[in-house]
Amino acid sequence: MAYHTLLYGFAFLPLCLVLYQLTPQKHRWKVLLAFSWLFFYMISRKLLIYLIGASIITHYTGVRLELLRTEEEREKESAAGKKKKEIRLRYQKKGRQILALGILLLLGVLVYLKYYNFFVRNISNVLDLSVLPFTLPEKKLLLPVGISFYSLEAVGYMADVYWGKIRAEESLGKTALFLGFFPQIMEGPICRFTDTSDTLYAGKSLEWDNLSEGYIRIFWGLFKKLIIADRLAVLVNQIFDNYMEYSGAVVAAGAVAYTVQLYMEFSGCMDIVVGSGRVFGIRLPENFRQPFCARSASEFWRRWHISLGVWFKTYIFYPVSVSGLVKKWNQFGRKHAGKYLTRLVTSALALFPVWLCNGLWHGARWSYIFYGMYYFTLILAGMAVEPVRDRFLGVLHIHPDSFGWRNVQRIKTWIIIFTGELFFRADGLRAGLHMFRSIFDGFDIRKFWDGTLLGLGLGRADFAAVIVGCIVVAVIGSMNENGIITRIRKARASETAKWCVMYGLLFAVLFFAAYGDGYQAVDLIYAGF
Amino acid sequence: MKKIVKRGILFLLILILLLAGCSVWAEKTVNSKRGIVNGRSRAFAEISAEKENTLDVLVMGDSESFTSISPMELWKQKGIAAYDCGQSGQKIQETYYMLKTALKTQTPKLVLLEANLMFRNPGRIENLQTAISEAMLYHFPVLRYHNIWKTLLDGYSPDQDEYKGFRIRNDIKSYNGDENYMKETKDVRKISTFVDGYMKQIIDICRDRNIPLMLYSAPSPVNYNTAKHNAVQNYADKHGLPYLDLNYKTKELGINWKEDSYDRGDHLNVFGAEKVTAYMSKYLSENYDLPDHRGEEAYKEWDRLAEMYRQEFLAVKGK
Known part of the structure; x- marks a missing residue:
């Protein structure tokens, strides 16, 4: 269940919104945590244990570091002059050891699951060359969704506590929510604790402005992903999967098409992510800026x-x-x-x-x-x-x-x-x-317009949709770059205008998206990293 | 909070109205410009565009259905007006909505369901996704036909290439495996609760409208086996449905696996389909009250189509 699917948009997110609102404010973060783990479970099943494990390690490393700081302060208070430096160095060493252990555990799992086979394969290649009589076996390792994202968040959190930039979170559940919040678990953004913590745990009631602006953002993401990226995927796969058959301008077109596909897909997914946070009143950091x-x-x-x-x-x-x-x-x-x-x-x-x-x-x-x-x-x-x-x-x-x-x-x-x-x-x-x-x-530059590109799986209509879609994205992007969107937002656009934008985007997606006949659903690219 | 609920409802209401309006336009366009829809949705578009109340038998199911029964042969033999509404890899949700779509304009006297699709189970989440999307596609056909703007731009050919949902597939790829593939076993393949749920709804729709529902299995040594047969037989007995498994009748049908399949025993080609249909025409006319429409004014098009079919069939047979 990725963010661009019907199940997410029409069942998962609305259900979470309703339950969130019906729950008393101080317990709302628990609803978010329950849905986050459910989301994770629906994709990675029992590998959820890795996320829970990472949450426990991160949390208790943070708590231990915080405790150490309190102890250090207490000792320093009763000590004088030279001794203070000694105490600081002693605690610094202890802290560094705890931090190193936490990072080692988290990155150890990541490195093992993600890179074990890569290393084994390369070591085997070297051994092959040196004619040594043994090989290392590769393993079938399943990667939990988002491990590359939440592991970095966890390391960042522990380091920030170690550096004293933030205070460790006291509740294990809240730390777990910070790492596993469902909109950002698949493709980030890789948040720092200070980015989200104030709004994530606040349990703010739903507000119309947040809902409407959040959904506009979600529809905008779907526009980029489903109208442009998923169409270009057909052409990109054709060229890259059969690269021996192509050369010259076609390969160049493939590189450009893939870049545009990746941007539309990843930034589109981020729009959905930021929008999904926004509907709850949670602000997630931006991952792209033109x-x-x-x-x-x-x-x-x-x-x-x-x-x-x-x-x-x-x-x-x-x-x-x-x-x-x-x-x-x-x-x-x-x-x-x-x-x-x-x-x-x-x-x-x-x-x-x-x-x-x-x-x-x-x-x-x-x-x-x-x-x-x-x-x-x-x-x-x-x-x-x-x-x-x-x-x-x-x-x-x-x-x-x-x-x-x-x-x-x-x-x-x-x-x-x-x-x-x-x-x-x-x-x-x-x-x-x-x-x-x-x-x-x-x-031969003429290949861009002499019809060669039409033989790569996309028809005229598809190219028209991609080109018009890209123009729309470019215009909005340039308005963003020049601060026009911010000014419009500050001037508080009228409710009618907002509704028009919502319907406009939604209908553009429903009518022009690459779904249904002749299209295959395209998985999120960055969710695989 | 009240503001959110009020605005939310208003937003959805306007959305539904807009979608419904566009759906009326899309259905009209699809019905007036045959051939404009390509791919999977074509089966829905074609059945919707059939003349009202002209079909007596609806054949539903996955590819095993539309490769085994040829409506033109049924017409030629007994004047039965049948239509293949199957789709490749049809899921039970699609079957359910296909039936509902067909019943909007048709009042058939029999629904024939090829049972192989009862074993399609892509998993809970996939099932749920399909359930949501198929419901939306059914209620708002503009979503199903949303790609027609492409055909309008790229051009389309309105030529008829189908014979009431049947296409002439004349390739021959022999099946060289064991012809006695329905081995004796007590094993029973599982039918998922999801399929069961939709099957019950299909049964209810047919019962409410007094349309007999019959299950059948097309001969397919690659796809079928006794464990599947046992499951369908149990299911049919439990719900009081007739079930005809043609995998046990390949000799009677005269199936020759050297030349009656186009993909090594997975599906029948036109020669195999002719044999199955010849048997079915007899079976259906003996067991169901199906009128012979040959020569009727309203069915003139069928006679023309049957002649085209005959010509094409003779041409491929002679190759």
């Missing part, structure tokens, strides 16, 4: 899957940046290597683990690791050429914010994104490299 307006690869990642980027920045980039190794390099670099190189190497040291983890997080495949390294290289290269670029612009008297230069940068970023997604979707790194090379094999 990523195709980005002028560089690094800006793209600040606008695309924002919550993952924020998580890596907070829990990997910053800790690595202030680690002993980086500090030592900084000292050494400033003396011997100059400002430019020191900064570049410092960035590389902190960015490398971020992008390695980003690639690996998406799955246990070399092509994902390549995907991470692809962005690492490009972002670093972007930093490296910055001074040269600035000088070049200066010489030619081009203002960095001029309309023309902005668009040159955007087009460059699009090419980077499309290429990245080509490798991301391809069936393995070898297939990705083959497809990339084949783009330059007899590239």
Whole structure:
């Protein structure tokens, strides 16, 4: 039961809303927890035990860390001067051990379930090469839904308690709800405790404004997913599953189509997620901010899957940046290597683990690791050429914010994104490299309009729906980028206008969505990561 | 809270009204432009577009149904006006709504249900999803036919390629397995409670309208076995329904598995269907009160269609 299904929209969510409202305010979070676990159970059945286990580990690690802090404060109060530092160091060590244990347990399960077979396969390949007479057997491991999302949330929560940024939640049930809240369990966003805790447990009564705006958001998500993404899935699958048959412009079209499909699908799902939270008055953080307006690869990642980027920045980039190794390099670099190189190497040291983890997080495949390294290289290269670029612009008297230069940068970023997604979707790194090379094999731009694309499973009407849908999304996106949507919201749109938008979106989905005859339901892509 | 309930109800009411209005338009369009609907929904569109009160036998079920009974052969033999309303992999929810759709315009004298679909059980959640979606598609046909805007844009061919739900499939792929596939066993395949629930509703609809409901099984060594037979027989006995299992009559029918299947014993081709239909025409006319409509003014189209069918059949037979 994914978010775009009838069962979710017409039975699960309404039933949860009704029961939520009928329950006394202070117990409403329990209804949300019960529905969250039911949702999880309906998808992953008895693997629910993993989520419950993760909740228990996270909760008690948090509680233990909190307790430690209280003890530390008490001891510090009665101690004097020098001793205080000693106490702090002792408790810091203890805290670090507890945090490490918690993280180890959570990430241990994630790594075991998600990466065991990958490692075994690669170790076996190495052993094969070295002609050693044994192989490691692969295991049939079932992955609970959302494990990659809730594990990161759990680690973030424990680290925040350890750093003293938040106080540990006292109720186990509430911690469990934070990790397992049903709208975000399948595809995120990866929330930080402070993002949701105030509204998640408040048990606010249902309000018409929340309901109507939440549902507008849900319908908008369905519009993107069902009208655009699911249609493009037909063409994308045809090209990527039979990549040996295609080359040149068709492969390029496949890369562009997949990028658009992924964006419409993932951001559409996020609209449904944010809308599903909104109907209860719960605010979930945004995961996308018009990523195709980005002028560089690094800006793209600040606008695309924002919550993952924020998580890596907070829990990997910053800790690595202030680690002993980086500090030592900084000292050494400033003396011997100059400002430019020191900064570049410092960035590389902190960015490398971020992008390695980003690639690996998406799955246990070399092509994902390549995907991470692809962005690492490009972002670093972007930093490296910055001074040269600035000088070049200066010489030619081009203002960095001029309309023309902005668009040159955007087009460059699009090419980077499309290429990245080509490798991301391809069936393995070898297939990705083959497809990339084949783009330059007899590239003929006329194939975009000479009817070739009509032979890939989509008819004229389908293309018309995709193009019109994309134009609508682009217009709304640009209104969002320029703050027009916010202004409309602040001006409190009239009730009639809201109803028109609701009916308009709903009927657009009902009439033009890719469901029924000739279409297969398409599973959520990111739910598989 | 009152505000929410009031507005919620108003929103739903307007939605229902809009959907109902669009549904009237969609049904009219579908009935006036035959061939505009493609894919699974085509069976619904075609049965809805049949002339009112002209069908006496409705054949329902999955692909085993519309590959085993040829309405044109029934017409040729006994002048029985039958229609195949089966769909590939038809689910019981679809059967239920297909029957209700057909009964909006038809008053049949017999409903024949091929029993293989009683064993289709994709799981609780899938069943629930299908139940919700089929109910919506039935009550708001605009949702079922929502893709017609595509055919209007891409173009469509109104040519008749079906003979009252039957298509001539003349490929031959032999079944070379054991011809004595209905082995003696006491095993009984489970019929899910979901299927049971919908079957009861189908039985009730037929009883309320005094339409006899008969279960049958088409010959299929790949799909059928004794455990399934036992389950259907028990079910039929429990609910007082007649059940005819043709898997036990393949010799009597004259089925030759070397040439009567188009996919190695899963389904019958037109030659196998002719044999089954010849037997069924006799069986039905002996056991049910089904009028012979041949030569009647209202059934002129049937005679024309039967002639087309004969020509096409002779052409493929001669190949």
